[in-house]
Amino acid sequence: MSTSTNTVSHQIVVVGGGTAGITTTAQLLNKDPSLDIAIVEPSDKHYYQPGWTLVGGGVFTIEQTEREEKDCIPKKATWIKDYVVKLDPDNKAVLTKQGTRVEYEYLILCPGIQIDWHLIKGLPEALGKDGVTSNYSKDYAPYTWEVINNFKGGTAIFTFPATPIKCGGAPQKIMYLADDTFKSKSEVGVNTKVIYSNATAKMFPVPAYCETLEKVVDRRHIEVKYHHNLKEIKSETKEAIFEVTTDEGVSEVSLKYDMIHVTPPMSAPDFVKESPLAIQEGPSKGWADVNKNTLQHNVYPNVFSIGDASSLPTSKTAAAIRKQAPVLVENLLALISANSQKGQYDGYTCCPLITGYGTTVMAEFDYNKQPTSTFPFDPTKERYSMWLVKKYFFPWLYWNIMLKGKVF
DSSP states (O other): OOOOOEEEEEEEEEEOOSHHHHHHHHHHHHHOTTOOEEEEOOOSEEEOGGGHHHHHTTSSOGGGGEEEHHHHSOTTSEEEOSOEEEEEGGGTEEEETTSEEEEEEEEEEOOOOEEOGGGSBTHHHHTTBTTEEOTTSTTTHHHHHHHHHTOOSEEEEEEEOSSOOBSTTHHHHHHHHHHHHHHTSHHHHTTEEEEEEESSSSSOSSHHHHHHHHHHHHHHTOEEEETEEEEEEETTTTEEEEEEEETTEEEEEEEEOSEEEOOOOEESOHHHHTSTTBOOSSTTTTSBOBOTTTOBBSSOTTEEEOSTTBOOSSOBOHHHHHHHHHHHHHHHHHHHTTOOOOOOOOOOEEEEEEEETTEEEEEEEOTTOOBOOSSSSOTTSOBHHHHHIIIIIHHHHIIIIITTTOOO
16 A cells, blocks of 8 residues: 555545445435535446346346446546545545545445455466356356356356355356256256255245245256355366365365356455454454444444445345435435434345246345345246346346436
8 A cells, every 4th residue: 555645535435336335325415416425436347246147147248237437426426536445434534545545524335345266275266267157257257158058068066155245146046047058958958967065054045035946956956065165176177175064074075067156255345354344253253333224333423334345134235235225325314414313224135036047036035034025926936027127127227226326
């Protein structure tokens, strides 16, 4: 980090220009255009990341999920195009890679999640070639489709890690699209074994949807290996090494693969983990320490956090931000005007679980892991209508409604 060369001040500083940062900033400025808001975000491009499963499945191109960041940031906001390297809440400041000290009255922390590729030995070197891929990067999602479409048969492994991740359903969604593609080619389908290596004990954390997904893997004859956490890729021998946890203890197993889709471990960004704003101990260590209902920081009242880097105990999805942002906006504006904060977030999130080309389970639920359907029918069923919503409606909604700060 370079030494500080200049200081700027803004009433509200938003760390992160992704879904949470743009949506919240747009809603704040729609409510009060006089607010002085700066967004710290280094990227030139903004991506609709929920679309990357469909990129990996050959439905979208990566370009269809991409926009210019400058076109997404609200016009009345100041864009500080830089990386945050340090949070200094005791002095109400953020330090950037280029040496700018950004002072604030109020901070909104939503930098997204950090992909920890390096925690799987051999993975960074193996990615993007010889059948090793991941939809969790714009650089490899197109390669996922290349691998799936050109697959000649053998063992196809799909993994789920032991950490929280963004979009908890994504690791298996691409598996079902791959399985459909394999079976559409008779000589490939009969010569392919699909394995889901899952570090957890269940297909999905919400029982009602878990039951549906268990039926899906049974119907497809997919082999599910629970408590299997990927630790290493040996690309030269095409082996995946898993740590397996059972009642007897921890062991290591090796599975041969012809293709493997890796969902890497994830965490809060390092600058969050290393700051006073992070939870310091326990299973949620490292995530931004906020009240799960008000979204206000538990130690620093002028700080709020939503989205993937927050400690909110719900699935990390764009749909969760749709419900989090209005609560944050209501409570921050109340704080600024010295009124009581009444906004309450109930943990709502949504994970459109693609179960094949043309079928999706619209998994909506709250903190209590209870289905909370927006639609007037049983949400646990696979539906063609929900596939259409996922493929066509949600991307339009994202670019034209959500990022414009319209509440719906």
